[in-house]
Amino acid sequence: MIELQNFKLLGIALAIGLLIGLERGWHTRDKGEGMRIAGLRTHGLIALLGGLWGILAVQTGILLMGFAFLSLTAVLLIAYSKSLNKFEDYSITSIIASLITFTLGALTAFGHTMLASATAVVITLLLGFKPLLHGWVNKLEQRELEATLKLLLISVVMLPILPNRSFDPWDVFNPYHIWLLVVLIAGVAYLGYFAIKIGGNRHGPVLTGIFGGLGSSTAVTLNLSRLSKTYPGMQNALSAGILTACATLFVRTLLLSSALNPALFRELFPPLSIMGVLTYLLAFLLWRTAREFQGQQEVMLDNPFQLRMALKFGAFLVAVLFLSKLLKIYFGDTSTYLLAAASGIADVDPITISMSQMSKDGLELSVAARAILIAVAVNSAVKSVIASVIGDRNLGLRVGAVLAIAVVAGLMFS
Template structure:
């Protein structure tokens, strides 16, 4: 935008921008006000907002140094807007000061355009337009929010913005790279991804089907998602069995992408080494899921399996505490395994970690525990994931029930993914 000043006078460009931005705000505000208040209580038309912007520009140009005329005009405009609000409140019982605030913002556009970079004033205009148009969206969102939703958000802000910066970054145990800061940093990152997946499921994909539930749930925990889907499948028909297993596999596919994000946050070198394998694993798993989904379509009777809303919030203090404890345990185990058993023992530990949450084990490797080499971290990450998928398959078989129609689909679908991942792991070793 600043390049226009090389071809046109600065005053002309600023005047045109102020006029256009003011008109856009006036158009959006007029539409919303007519729906909410009606013609009789309308503060002004789109031309009114345009003239407010032009007035602000003229008064700013007449006194660009001290802003006395601009501030005086703002005071008069504020008085007129206050009188308008008083009349609407007393005679028409119409409340709300949104229009007044937007009119004052429109009045301030001129000095903002004249003194600030283009990205800033465009960002201001876009924000005003979006928030004006999203009024009903915010209303519906507030109605859907749980009573403790703001408390949950406050908890996340507290653990990430208050507790984390206050923690010391000094080793708790001599010789082991384990600090309060590193423990809580890993907890905050994982909790943030979990909280994001919860918000997506509750507010963005609220009416989603089983497949979307598997995708979003995989961002939080593939083990939890597979267990929940397996329990819910007990009420499903045999025709829906491939769909449930496809959703489980999509959760596993998203798990690979989740670990790519975590690895990229904590170790860029490891990401460069491991990302081809994790992407291939994710793609293979998603392909098997799509195949199972197509099987359901061939035998479908036209009904769509419905999923009950999962109301639990993953961002709980006890969950964060359990993760922190597991992180400490795996950090100590990894250190002493390397000391007494070397990389061979670490490879064995990676398979054992699959029986619990593998995230703490992988994250403590990424944060440099024992100065583990990147190829070893890559191998251990892939081994832990394969082990965890096998454990998840056992969970799925258990929670689905002994006579569930899901069992053959689980064995075929997840078994195929495990075989493909083992083949890729062997390729990594012999490469």
């Protein structure tokens, strides 16, 4: 059995090496024999070598892998130095790819076949997308690079170190949750910037709505509404983006509640599906009528990292959450519908999660479903107000009218 298992592991290692070698061989297919450091066969052998050394290391000790890795590195460096005498190619990508191939082959011998296989696919894609990635780098502006680094700073560096607990008796001022809102809003602004830059005036807002709506449709509404005052001729395109995000919220709410309590699906499917389909349809019609903006001046995009705006809106959401907690304290948990309306002012997800959980612990399904729909309706009204106050008047009318039609139609089937 052990021998059969080893043969299986070596087979996986060989397949990994051939996969990476296929891309490397295709990349250097125009070079003759002896002009390549490693191609299809060599990468297959390197992965197989890693697997064999890994099997030996399992029996003798892990230090053996270090010796094998250093030996292979020396051989590759010698081959690389010799190749420089034939042609000036200072790229070390092939050497790094060979060392990774050896490592992945060794990982299979230690039983990490899924990790090694998935990593091999990612590495192959990364190597194959060289022209595309280099094209992106060449088009990247200084402010866009700085915005990317700043967004990574507030999300990857700062967010994980914040304490994930409340510091007040109302369970509102949680530094982690508050900063997560800031990161989410800043992230949607960042996404919208590149969506409009890549997709243009007509397609960019809709792309922002599709992807931004998965995180925060309110943040999408805020960001696209701001653009409408600067570019009043883009109301249809921007309205389509906002409404796409709102429609995505309806679908997301249905999926989230059904995942937490499948019994809610029957209660929520008719109203939320009607809301979603109608909003998507009307957003599409608005997008179709946005052709007149193609000939106009392109949107002059500002800084993709909108931290100040994110901080202001994050503070607003915290204030609304605090108000929701006060309503809960003074009116009690029995006022489920009032609490749902208050929570829907800021976000639909919290009340969706709480109602789904409570419906499994004794709360009637009809009551839980009605509370979720109230939160959705209130949240839609809030986004209509945001579009009217922050955005252009015509944008507010478009967004408000579509959401009103969709919500009323959906509630009629609840």
